[in-house]
Amino acid sequence: MKTAIVGFTGSGKSSMARAIAKITSDPVLHLDTVHFTADWQRRPLPEARALVESFCDREGWIIEGNYQSLQLQRRFAEADVILFLNINRFRCFRQAVHRAFRNRGRQREDLAEGCYDRLTLSFLTWILLGSRTKRWTQFYRDLAEQYPQKFVELKSPQEMRGWLASLQQAHDL
Numbered sequence: 001m002k003t004a005i006v007g008f009t010g011s012g013k014s015s016m017a018r019a020i021a022k023i024t025s026d027p028v029l030h031l032d033t034v035h036f037t038a039d040w041q042r043r044p045l046p047e048a049r050a051l052v053e054s055f056c057d058r059e060g061w062i063i064e065g066n067y068q069s070l071q072l073q074r075r076f077a078e079a080d081v082i083l084f085l086n087i088n089r090f091r092c093f094r095q096a097v098h099r100a101f102r103n104r105g106r107q108r109e110d111l112a113e114g115c116y117d118r119l120t121l122s123f124l125t126w127i128l129l130g131s132r133t134k135r136w137t138q139f140y141r142d143l144a145e146q147y148p149q150k151f152v153e154l155k156s157p158q159e160m161r162g163w164l165a166s167l168q169q170a171h172d173l
Contacts, residue, residue: 001026004075005064006143007085008131009123010092010099014110016085016160017064023168024062029055030110031065038114045069064110068139076147084140084153085160093127 001024005013017028034048043051052071055061056078063075076082087095100117107113144151154160 001060001081002079003062003081003083004079005062005083005085006066006140007083008087008089008092009127010094010096011085011087012095012157012160013064013085014108016083016164017062017110019164020062020167023164023171024060026060026062027055027058028062028064031063031067031070032110032115033112034070035065035067036112036115038112040112040115040118043112076143079147080150082143082147082151083163084143084151086140086153086155087157088155089128089132091157093124096124096127 003017003020003024003026005016005020007013014030017030020026021028029052031052034051035043037043048070052063053074055063056071056074063079097119100119103117105116107116111117144153152163154163
């Protein structure tokens with residue numbers, strides 16, 4: 001199965017990817033690990049695109065992240081399902097702050113080696129305001145219109161758990 005996961009910062013994309021991988025055994029690619037290198041330095045775009053391109057050649061995969069410059073069209077065209085985690089901005093904010101404190105000083109698998117959570121004013125402002133612009137809202141609307149048969153919008157942790165339970169049930173058959 002090929003699964004593309006998009007959504008707002010702090011919505012639970014990485015956690016969702018790990019949960020799906022537990023069920024399907026498909027490999028996961030966290031686009032933050034591709035876009036950045038140590039200390040939040042941007043990886044050269046041709047190199048990053050090549051990494052995603054190579055990963056997309058697999059039979060099954062889970063790719064989480066919003067990066068439009070990283071094989072976006074291929075990811076969505078090949079995905080069997082596109083999950084949009086449309087979680088309330090205040091929950092995203094709370095989850096991002098909680099995650100940063102929980103992982104303080106520890107390397108997360110969904111971040112590039114040498115990148116650690118940072119709670120800066122610009123990051124927190126991005127969660128509450130920047131990621132909710134008309135441009136991003138339109139991006140998600142366009143995605144739903146372009147791929148209506150495989151676009152799934154999940155608006156709460158309860159809906160996320162329900163979708164995972166359905167996947168588990170289908171996988172058990």
